[in-house]
Amino acid sequence: MPTKRERPGRGDGNGAGGSVVDEAIGRLRKRIESGEFAPGHRLPPEAVLAAELELSRPSLREAVRALAMAGVLDVRRGDGTFVTDLHPERLLSALGSFLDLAQDTGLEEMLECRKVLEPGATALAATRIDDAALDGLLERIERMRTLQDPEELVREDLAFHADIVAAAGNRTLSSLVSSVTQRTARARIWRALVKSDVLSWTHQQHMDIYAALRARDSLAAFTAAGRHVGDVELWVRERLDPLRERTER
Amino acid sequence: MPTKRERPGRGDGNGAGGSVVDEAIGRLRKRIESGEFAPGHRLPPEAVLAAELELSRPSLREAVRALAMAGVLDVRRGDGTFVTDLHPERLLSALGSFLDLAQDTGLEEMLECRKVLEPGATALAATRIDDAALDGLLERIERMRTLQDPEELVREDLAFHADIVAAAGNRTLSSLVSSVTQRTARARIWRALVKSDVLSWTHQQHMDIYAALRARDSLAAFTAAGRHVGDVELWVRERLDPLRERTER
DNA sequence: CTATCGCAGACATCTGACATCTTGGGGCGC
DNA sequence: GCGCCCCAAGATGTCAGATGTCTGCGATAG
Numbered sequence A, B: 001m002p003t004k005r006e007r008p009g010r011g012d013g014n015g016a017g018g019s020v021v022d023e024a025i026g027r028l029r030k031r032i033e034s035g036e037f038a039p040g041h042r043l044p045p046e047a048v049l050a051a052e053l054e055l056s057r058p059s060l061r062e063a064v065r066a067l068a069m070a071g072v073l074d075v076r077r078g079d080g081t082f083v084t085d086l087h088p089e090r091l092l093s094a095l096g097s098f099l100d101l102a103q104d105t106g107l108e109e110m111l112e113c114r115k116v117l118e119p120g121a122t123a124l125a126a127t128r129i130d131d132a133a134l135d136g137l138l139e140r141i142e143r144m145r146t147l148q149d150p151e152e153l154v155r156e157d158l159a160f161h162a163d164i165v166a167a168a169g170n171r172t173l174s175s176l177v178s179s180v181t182q183r184t185a186r187a188r189i190w191r192a193l194v195k196s197d198v199l200s201w202t203h204q205q206h207m208d209i210y211a212a213l214r215a216r217d218s219l220a221a222f223t224a225a226g227r228h229v230g231d232v233e234l235w236v237r238e239r240l241d242p243l244r245e246r247t248e249r
Numbered sequence C: 001c002t003a004t005c006g007c008a009g010a011c012a013t014c015t016g017a018c019a020t021c022t023t024g025g026g027g028c029g030c
Numbered sequence D: 001g002c003g004c005c006c007c008a009a010g011a012t013g014t015c016a017g018a019t020g021t022c023t024g025c026g027a028t029a030g
Helices: A020-033 A046-053 A057-069 A088-096 A104-126 A131-146 A150-167 A171-183 A187-193 A197-214 A218-247 B020-033 B046-053 B057-069 B088-096 B104-126 B131-146 B150-167 B171-183 B187-191 B197-214 B218-247
Strands: A073-076 A080-083 B073-076 B080-083
Touching: A020 A046, A020 A057, A046 A057, A057 A073, A057 B057, A088 A171, A088 B088, A088 B171, A104 A150, A104 A171, A104 A197, A104 A218, A104 B104, A104 B171, A131 A150, A131 A197, A150 A171, A150 A197, A171 B104, A171 B171, A197 A218, B020 B046, B020 B057, B046 B057, B057 B073, B088 B171, B104 B150, B104 B171, B104 B197, B104 B218, B131 B150, B131 B197, B150 B171, B150 B197, B197 B218
Parallel strands: none
Antiparallel strands: A073 A080, B073 B080
């Protein structure tokens, strides 16, 4: 029997699975991989494509919608369906936009990822950051001293770290970090935690990181970022653990 | 008409956008976020859900398919549609499988990400790895000495590093690394590069990493992994650059 | 008590049609 | 001749209805 089509557990759904739609996704994927549908390419109208793949338009639309969700295709109403630029950061950001649905139990894992990512990214940034970006960072630090609204403050803190990673000049790395960071940024979580005592030590640590970057000192940047994230992790953990016991079933 | 439905730019497709389907995706997302649809929960039949959201079944199916692709929903034919466990690694691996569609120009960025990720992950693994995992690593190293087929060898090398990251005990971190690593693992690229001279230094470096892990020495593990990835980067770069000039348009 | 059969429910898919938006060209006025 | 406006073609967006097929569980017979 050539195609017995047993069910491979349908692990994550994509690939060439048992359904017509999954198979269409796989076929479209292959045609993109092969270069037949290059980045920026406009693919045939839905009706034509559906005929080629031998399925109905609604089913094709499901496949296209799925690929659009993954950041691979870009459908423009009234115009056509196009292949995106397929830049890693686009695919990663599509991925990351769903990461904040993760269970709260994953928060510690996320923080641990930050602990791995940010020191390296900051060290990398120290070798490449330009003066304009440095001035911007200093500006953000100063602004954080004046802000009172916790939500605004968290946003600014996030932007501070995002700017640093962006200064590393690796957009893939940026997307990776933002995927993880965004997850820890749920306002509703932080709002209950943020108190006035945060500013005291975060400000100093931000200044340490800034100074290391200004000096283009990778090692110091690595150390400062590592300590900062580590302290944040401790701070969050000791405030979250008692809260978790209460919500335990 | 009550809902004027203006278009807010339709950023990357998801969220509550201009189309009925996008809005349905956003609404389902919110209901999952709010806890109304908890992990493992079975959501209403398509017909009922379509009625609730005030759209047709094909459109609802597009939304459901998109969320299934993102690893948020799990549709079982003949049974129903369920919310997955929403573990970060599931969400990451679901859309992460599309990362290898990224343009080849991103390969250097990917390697740089590995340079940031692997040392930290390896250092973390040094604090948590158990003896069984260590034995498994040694076994892989030995197996790599005997293998000849480049493809098999690359696969084994990948598994070696994946096992280390897995030993760090952070599944989110594992998925993150595998997203990046998998991208650099395109067999067609490596097959042209791998030569017999690879084994000499990779074997020694793998042994260094193994020794550091066995000693539970985080710092040594960090250093060894960093040097290994750095050397791989250099090795790839000096073999890829001349090849790139040739394929330049 | 167990194993098998059958039915109801749920997803899978198709056919066909209509609505709406984008785009580019033709007609009109200047 | 040049530029603006309008409209028609094409593409996606959405819907309705109908039928196939599989899963899971209860009923039934051994």
